[in-house]
Amino acid sequence: MVSRTVTILNRTGLHARPAAIFAQAAGRFSATIRVLKGSQQADARSVLALMLLAAGQGMEVTIEADGEDEEAAVTALAAMLKTDFDQDDTIGAGRSPS
Amino acid sequence: MLVLKGIGASAGIAAGRVVVRAADAALPAEPPPGDRQQEAARFAAALAESKRQLAEIAQAVRRQAGEREAQIFAAHLAMLDDPLLAGAIRAYIERDGLAAGQAVERAVAELAARFLELPDALLRSRADDIRDLGTRLLRNLRGQADAAHAAGRAAGAVLCAEDTTPSEIASLDTEQELGVVTERGAVNSHAAILARALGIPLVIGVSGALSRLRAGELVIVDGASGEVLVEPDQETLARYAGRRQTPAAAAGDDSPAVTLDGFRVELAANIGSVKEAAAALAAGAEAVGVLRTEFLFLDRTAPPSEEEQFQAYAAVLRALAPRRVVIRTADIGGDKEAAYLALPSPQSELRTPHSTFRTGENPALGLRGIRLSLRQEEMFRTQLRALLRAAPFGSLAILLPMVCDVSEVRRARELIAHVHAELQRSDLGPWTRRGGDLGRICLGVMVETPAAAVLAAELAEQADFLSIGTNDLTQYVLAADRTDQAVAEWYQPLHPAVLRLVAATVEAANRAGKWAAICGEVAADPLAAPLFVGMGVRELSMTPASIPAVKQAIRRWRKADAASLLSEALKSKEAAEVVELLSRLTAD
Numbered sequence: 001m002v003s004r005t006v007t008i009l010n011r012t013g014l015h016a017r018p019a020a021i022f023a024q025a026a027g028r029f030s031a032t033i034r035v036l037k038g039s040q041q042a043d044a045r046s047v048l049a050l051m052l053l054a055a056g057q058g059m060e061v062t063i064e065a066d067g068e069d070e071e072a073a074v075t076a077l078a079a080m081l082k083t084d085f086d087q088d089d090t091i092g093a094g095r096s097p098s
Numbered sequence: 099m100l101v102l103k104g105i106g107a108s109a110g111i112a113a114g115r116v117v118v119r120a121a122d123a124a125l126p127a128e129p130p131p132g133d134r135q136q137e138a139a140r141f142a143a144a145l146a147e148s149k150r151q152l153a154e155i156a157q158a159v160r161r162q163a164g165e166r167e168a169q170i171f172a173a174h175l176a177m178l179d180d181p182l183l184a185g186a187i188r189a190y191i192e193r194d195g196l197a198a199g200q201a202v203e204r205a206v207a208e209l210a211a212r213f214l215e216l217p218d219a220l221l222r223s224r225a226d227d228i229r230d231l232g233t234r235l236l237r238n239l240r241g242q243a244d245a246a247h248a249a250g251r252a253a254g255a256v257l258c259a260e261d262t263t264p265s266e267i268a269s270l271d272t273e274q275e276l277g278v279v280t281e282r283g284a285v286n287s288h289a290a291i292l293a294r295a296l297g298i299p300l301v302i303g304v305s306g307a308l309s310r311l312r313a314g315e316l317v318i319v320d321g322a323s324g325e326v327l328v329e330p331d332q333e334t335l336a337r338y339a340g341r342r343q344t345p346a347a348a349a350g351d352d353s354p355a356v357t358l359d360g361f362r363v364e365l366a367a368n369i370g371s372v373k374e375a376a377a378a379l380a381a382g383a384e385a386v387g388v389l390r391t392e393f394l395f396l397d398r399t400a401p402p403s404e405e406e407q408f409q410a411y412a413a414v415l416r417a418l419a420p421r422r423v424v425i426r427t428a429d430i431g432g433d434k435e436a437a438y439l440a441l442p443s444p445q446s447e448l449r450t451p452h453s454t455f456r457t458g459e460n461p462a463l464g465l466r467g468i469r470l471s472l473r474q475e476e477m478f479r480t481q482l483r484a485l486l487r488a489a490p491f492g493s494l495a496i497l498l499p500m501v502c503d504v505s506e507v508r509r510a511r512e513l514i515a516h517v518h519a520e521l522q523r524s525d526l527g528p529w530t531r532r533g534g535d536l537g538r539i540c541l542g543v544m545v546e547t548p549a550a551a552v553l554a555a556e557l558a559e560q561a562d563f564l565s566i567g568t569n570d571l572t573q574y575v576l577a578a579d580r581t582d583q584a585v586a587e588w589y590q591p592l593h594p595a596v597l598r599l600v601a602a603t604v605e606a607a608n609r610a611g612k613w614a615a616i617c618g619e620v621a622a623d624p625l626a627a628p629l630f631v632g633m634g635v636r637e638l639s640m641t642p643a644s645i646p647a648v649k650q651a652i653r654r655w656r657k658a659d660a661a662s663l664l665s666e667a668l669k670s671k672e673a674a675e676v677v678e679l680l681s682r683l684t685a686d
Binding site: 011012015016017020023024043045046047048049051052054056057058 | 169172173176177180181182183209212213216217218220221224228419420490491492493
């Protein structure tokens with residue numbers, strides 16, 4: 001099992017859209033992946049569980065993976081939280097040009 | 099005529115007859131439950147049908163509103179399939195032997211309750227999305243078509259309900275003149291975002307709406323002011339019908355203000371309280387151009403604590419994120435005095451009579467804005483600390499009022515760097531490290547003294563942006579106190595002397611590669627909009643209600659034409675000439 005602790009730098013934390021993007025990314029690995037915050041833990045493939053962590057910007061979470069591609073999974077997902085991976089989080093801010 | 103007050107969540111006017119939708123009404127009864135296998139199969143069918151419907155809605159919303167709004171339903175699809183929702187429902191059926199409907203009700207209620215306990219308002223509002231999904235599942239389980247809200251589709255109807263959902267808003271026919279009035283809701287909810295994108299007037303938070311409005315009553319819904327007018331008289335109806343014609347198309351329209359030849363002007367809101375953040379969003383503001391922080395400092399006996407300020411700044415930043423919020427440091431003094439500042443304080447020079455700002459004969463020229471902040475350094479540091487702590491919640495820019503030259507900007511930067519370093523060493527360090535990164539926080543200068551306008555090029559070198567406060571600039575340039583009725587005719591924001599200073603300031607900012615904004619009342623004047631376009635102003639900041647009209651004015655112009663209009667206006671010898679020129683050219 002591999003685990004890594006990271007500080008969330010995404011501006012909106014793991015809210016709806018970022019959680020969906022994160023869960024989708026987690027789904028690409030075969031390892032079982034959990035996200036831990038304090039005493040809570042969430043299945044990384046569950047958008048709702050991720051949102052229930054209420055993990056905002058500046059908070060620390062631990063990513064744990066168990067399985068064949070555990071190292072790759074933890075590295076990729078931890079790197080994601082360290083960037084503004086959902087930069088264009090502006091629902092309602094604009095219509096598509098069409 | 100009865101007027102109900104709520105919160106305007108999506109601008110626009112709708113007039114029509116009330117259609118009441120009682121909470122969870124019109125769901126047919128659950129059929130008698132079958133065995134576990136049958137119930138599991140019924141749920142599987144309802145789930146598949148719900149997913150099909152959501153995909154269809156996402157398609158329709160993508161066409162009518164845009165990709166971002168369609169994402170709301172893509173997110174609903176993901177939530178529906180989640181182990182905590184679909185998974186929990188299956189477990190209740192297969193493991194506990196519940197009927198499918200009961201299993202849905204229980205899983206939705208439990209999950210919504212967990213979301214409602216979260217500390218973050220935005221996350222709490224996801225409970226509404228989950229209930230929305232639950233209602234859809236139940237409707238499909240009981241074989242009811244998606245046209246459950248057909249009642250609301252009668253021509254000219256105004257839907258009145260306890261609360262609304264993204265699904266319901268998406269199902270309304272925008273071809274009809276429809277409005278929605280609810281007792282509950284949030285300005286940031288997905289339902290409200292969607293209403294704004296689709297241009298459906300929405301007023302939320304009307305307490306007792308369901309008991310005070312009767313089906314069939316004629317109402318006018320004003321989604322900008324948050325008013326619901328019950329059984330209006332002919333005159334009121336005519337007045338609102340007139341208003342509906344003009345800015346209604348642009349109201350609730352979140353798309354940017356772009357000239358015919360592609361020059362984009364950001365339209366921002368001036369706000370003076372945490373509450374007004376909602377109005378700014380509802381009016382389609384792309385940013386907050388000025389958050390005046392005086393509301394925290396006035397009408398009290400002691401200055402606000404760091405914690406109180408932090409809470410207020412964080413709330414506004416969070417409500418507007420990811421939009422930029424320009425927060426202006428305290429501009430007390432002048433006509434806005436705070437009694438506690440005149441109290442004797444050990445290190446202050448305020449006790450000497452000639453420098454006590456509140457006893458000055460001419461407060462507009464007294465110890466105010468950045469001058470007072472630099473004198474009352476402890477109070478200023480407290481405000482800066484609160485601002486830096488709040489920065490991670492959104493996109494913060496700091497604006498300094500009443501600047502005369504670069505020395506004040508340099509001193510403010512030093513203090514910011516100081517406070518930042520202090521925070522880094524404190525236990526708040528890890529939290530502020532990113533949001534409080536000095537590289538990310540823009541520092542801007544208000545250009546409102548003639549000195550600042552004349553020295554705009556030098557200020558633009560030191561600052562990240564210039565925000566031109568035309569109200570004070572006008573009163574200083576024309577020496578006309580704007581609170582004195584006797585000199586009101588001399589107070590002319592479109593006076594060529596003011597316009598030339600404004601144009602020179604914008605030019606200096608553009609040349610330095612910094613952005614210039616206009617944040618006085620004249621920014622809200624659609625007549626003056628082409629002048630600012632001609633100058634190459636990047637942002638106009640105004641009271642939220644004016645945004646739709648200014649947006650329409652900008653869209654009628656080409657930047658090149660606006661530039662020639664501007665050069666004409668700058669040649670004028672008096673304000674009347676400018677006004678005449680503008681009225682003539684915008685008439686046709």
